Each structure stands twice: as C-alpha cells, then as structure tokens.
Amino acid sequence: MILGGGFAGLGVVQFLTKANHSDLEIVLVDKKDFFIAPQNLYSLATSFKGSKSLAPAWYGKIFNNPNTVFVKKKITRIDPKENRVFFDDGSEYVAEYLVIALGSQNNSLNGSEFLFSIKSAGEALRLNRHLNEIFAKYKAASLEKQRQEFSVGIIGGGATGVEIAGKLISVIKKLAVTNHVNPRIPTISIYESKSEILNHLPGYVRKAADEELKNNKIIINNNCEIISVRKGMLENKGGAFFNCATPIFAGGVRAHDILMKSDMAVNPKGGLIVENDLSLKNYPKIFAVGDCTYAYDPESHKLAPDVISAALDQAEIVAENIVRRIQRRTPISYIVKRRDVFLSIGKRQISYMNGKKYQGFLASLYRKYYILKNLAKILPSGTAIGIWRKII
Numbered sequence: 001m002i003l004g005g006g007f008a009g010l011g012v013v014q015f016l017t018k019a020n021h022s023d024l025e026i027v028l029v030d031k032k033d034f035f036i037a038p039q040n041l042y043s044l045a046t047s048f049k050g051s052k053s054l055a056p057a058w059y060g061k062i063f064n065n066p067n068t069v070f071v072k073k074k075i076t077r078i079d080p081k082e083n084r085v086f087f088d089d090g091s092e093y094v095a096e097y098l099v100i101a102l103g104s105q106n107n108s109l110n111g112s113e114f115l116f117s118i119k120s121a122g123e124a125l126r127l128n129r130h131l132n133e134i135f136a137k138y139k140a141a142s143l144e145k146q147r148q149e150f151s152v153g154i155i156g157g158g159a160t161g162v163e164i165a166g167k168l169i170s171v172i173k174k175l176a177v178t179n180h181v182n183p184r185i186p187t188i189s190i191y192e193s194k195s196e197i198l199n200h201l202p203g204y205v206r207k208a209a210d211e212e213l214k215n216n217k218i219i220i221n222n223n224c225e226i227i228s229v230r231k232g233m234l235e236n237k238g239g240a241f242f243n244c245a246t247p248i249f250a251g252g253v254r255a256h257d258i259l260m261k262s263d264m265a266v267n268p269k270g271g272l273i274v275e276n277d278l279s280l281k282n283y284p285k286i287f288a289v290g291d292c293t294y295a296y297d298p299e300s301h302k303l304a305p306d307v308i309s310a311a312l313d314q315a316e317i318v319a320e321n322i323v324r325r326i327q328r329r330t331p332i333s334y335i336v337k338r339r340d341v342f343l344s345i346g347k348r349q350i351s352y353m354n355g356k357k358y359q360g361f362l363a364s365l366y367r368k369y370y371i372l373k374n375l376a377k378i379l380p381s382g383t384a385i386g387i388w389r390k391i392i
C-alpha cells in the first residue's frame with residue numbers, strides 16, 4: 001500500500017509496475033483523486049484563468065494494470081508495529097508492505113490563519129481569488145489605503161518564494177492596469193531570515209536571481225526572520241513591523257502531522273528517519289520516500305533535498321528493494337545525487353547543470369525538458385505531454 005500520490009508515491013507505483021512481479025497487488029491511497037504537478041501551483045495562484053489552469057492527472061485513469069487500484073481516503077494514523085493504516089471514515093487496512101509518501105507540511109507561525117500559501121491547489125486558488133478581490137475592492141481607495149492593501153509579502157527566500165515573487169511581478173502589474181490603479185503603488189517584498197536569498201544554491205544562481213528581482217523592484221529584506229503575522233502586518237524577530245496585506249508563506253516545511261503522532265522515528269524538521277535502503281529503522285517492511293523522508297547519505301554527508309528528482313530516485317530504490325525483500329535478496333542503498341537547478345523568475349530563466357551555467361533560451365529549454373522527463377516517469381505519455389503543455 002502506497003500512502004500519498006505525489007511524484008514519490010506515483011513513482012513507486014510505476015517502478016513496481018515495471019518490475020512486473022506477478023505476486024504484487026498495489027493499492028495507492030490519496031485524500032484527493034488527482035495528481036497535480038507542483039509547477040502548476042504557480043499558475044493556479046497567479047493566472048487570470050483561475051481554476052481553468054488546473055492540469056490534473058486523475059488517478060483512476062493513470063493505471064491500466066488490474067493489479068493496481070486507487071483508493072480515495074484520508075489517512076489519519078499509521079501503526080508501524082502491525083503495518084496498519086487508519087482512515088478518517090473509521091476504516092483500517094493492513095498491508096504486507098507500506099510505502100509512506102505523504103509529503104510535508106508548511107512550518108507554522110504565530111497568526112498562521114492570516115497566511116496564504118501555494119502548497120496545494122486549494123491554497124493556490126485561494127490566493128488567486130484574494131488578489132483579484134483586493135484590487136476590485138480598493139481600486140478607488142485613497143493612495144495611503146492602496147499602498148497598505150496592495151502590499152504583498154513573501155515569507156521565505158528559497159526557490160518557492162523567489163519563483164512565486166517572479167510570477168507575481170506581471171500579474172500584479174496587470175491587475176493594477178485593469179483596475180486603473182497606478183502600477184507603481186503595489187509592492188512585493190521578500191522576507192528572508194538568512195543573510196541571502198536562495199542560500200542553499202550556487203553563487204551564480206543567487207546573484208542572477210537577486211539581480212532579476214531587484215530589476216523588477218522587488219524589495220528583498222535579508223536577515224529578517226518573521227515570527228508572527230497579524231491582519232495587515234508582519235513582525236520580525238527584532239521587533240520591527242512591516243505593512244503587508246497579503247502574506248504568502250514559503251518559509252520551509254516540517255514533518256507531516258500523521259508521522260509525528262505515529263510511533264516512528266521522525267526528525268521534526270525533515271521527516272521519517274530511514275536506513276540506507278530507505279526502510280524505517282526496526283520496520284523493514286515499511287519504506288519512506290520523497291519529501292516525508294529524512295534521508296542522510298553517510299558517504300557524501302548530504303541530506304536528500306525536497307525536490308522532484310530526489311523523490312523519483314528514491315521511488316526507484318524503494319520499488320527495487322520491495323522486490324528484493326520478497327525475493328530475499330540484499331537491498332540496495334540510496335545515494336544522494338548532485339542536484340541540477342532550474343529557476344524561473346519572471347521572464348528570466350536560470351539554470352545550473354553539471355557545474356555549468358545557463359541563462360535565457362538554453363536554460364528555458366533544459367527546464368522544459370526536465371519537467372517533461374519527470375512527468376513521463378510517473379504518467380502515461382499522452383497525459384504527461386498534456387500536463388506539460390499546460391504548465392510550461
């Protein structure tokens with residue numbers, strides 16, 4: 001039973017299907033009945049088409065293998081001692097092998113109820129609606145009121161924060177123009193707790209991103225850790241307050257609530273602590289994969305990043321190790337690989353692959369190829385191409 005149908009969970013389904021082991025019966029469980037590519041969340045949050053820009057892949061249409069079924073249920077708890085999964089409708093299920101692929105949750109902040117986010121389709125659409133509403137509501141307000149109401153603050157200057165800032169540049173400008181608001185009034189600010197945005201990424205990427213954001217008048221507040229949010233206002237650790245009518249959270253993730261309350265070893269900031277073969281310590285028939293995994297590579301001393309390529313690499317290892325466990329063969333180890341970086345900021349494309357720097361057309365081409373290659377690993381080719389065309 002595979003819990004969660006993101007890149008990680010779907011990856012395990014597809015790699016297990018390819019292994020073609022006749023004894024396998026695969027059950028995929030997710031609380032929603034469609035897969036959505038994370039890149040699609042940006043367009044849902046910022047496109048003028050709103051929910052029409054949703055590009056779902058329905059789980060029921062992905063598998064043409066009678067040994068694979070999809071079940072729509074919300075998981076509430078896992079009992080690792082019995083390989084038992086509990087659902088919110090009161091039902092339970094015991095599987096021979098469990099794969100946990102539940103992703104992560106946003107870190108919480110004081111005043112989380114005021115925050116917007118783009119972690120799910122529902123949250124991205126809520127942000128989209130809100131942006132449209134505030135422009136309609138305050139288009140005739142005083143300059144002072146408009147300055148206050150058209151202030152967008154992004155909490156977190158990682159890749160998600162920077163990319164959403166990039167997407168907002170043109171949408172905010174368009175909203176201003178269509179509502180006859182002076183386009184110089186709205187502001188977009190990034191609040192980053194470290195001394196630089198994108199602090200995990202290579203210097204070349206950081207510099208190019210910083211330059212592009214500043215060229216587009218995005219205000220970058222480094223060394224500015226936001227600790228609480230209230231209506232129209234952000235507060236940082238130093239006690240300073242910032243005007244912000246639309247606070248968008250992109251400030252990091254934590255382990256899923258379900259994992260925290262199940263009896264498994266969890267790093268609260270990362271996820272399930274796993275052995276080299278991605279099984280859980282003391283539970284060789286339970287595996288973890290994707291963003292819900294805290295996978296440390298003792299050889300490279302690297303932690304697996306929360307990105308699609310790592311989720312797919314792990315999915316391949318987990319599928320292989322389930323088959324090996326059934327066949328009583330030695331499992332293989334997961335190795336954290338070097339990571340390519342693709343960043344899209346407004347109209348500028350930046351990428352860093354195999355130590356080489358790319359911008360413009362080539363960077364854009366590589367990014368499009370990377371998105372399609374990953375979608376094709378988890379979806380039938382027609383579905384992958386259809387989604388890819390909608391999100392690039």
Ligand SMILES: Cc1cc2nc3c(=O)[nH]c(=O)nc-3n(C[C@H](O)[C@H](O)[C@H](O)COP(=O)(O)OP(=O)(O)OC[C@H]3O[C@@H](n4cnc5c(N)ncnc54)[C@H](O)[C@@H]3O)c2cc1C
Pocket residue numbers: 003004005006007008009029030031032038039041042073074075076101102103104118119160258289290291292306307308309311
């Ligand atoms: C806006 C955004 C943009 C991103 N862009 C990129 C990018 O360009 N490149 C890149 O490499 N990475 C990107 N990422 C990161 C990337 O999305 C993740 O690393 C990757 O999707 C992890 O996949 P996953 O399957 O582990 O988790 P998820 O995709 O989070 O999947 C978890 C699944 O579990 C299901 N689930 C959760 N709780 C329950 C429950 N209680 N019951 C049942 N089902 C449940 C969810 O519905 C979901 O389908 C982005 C992330 C975001 C938020």
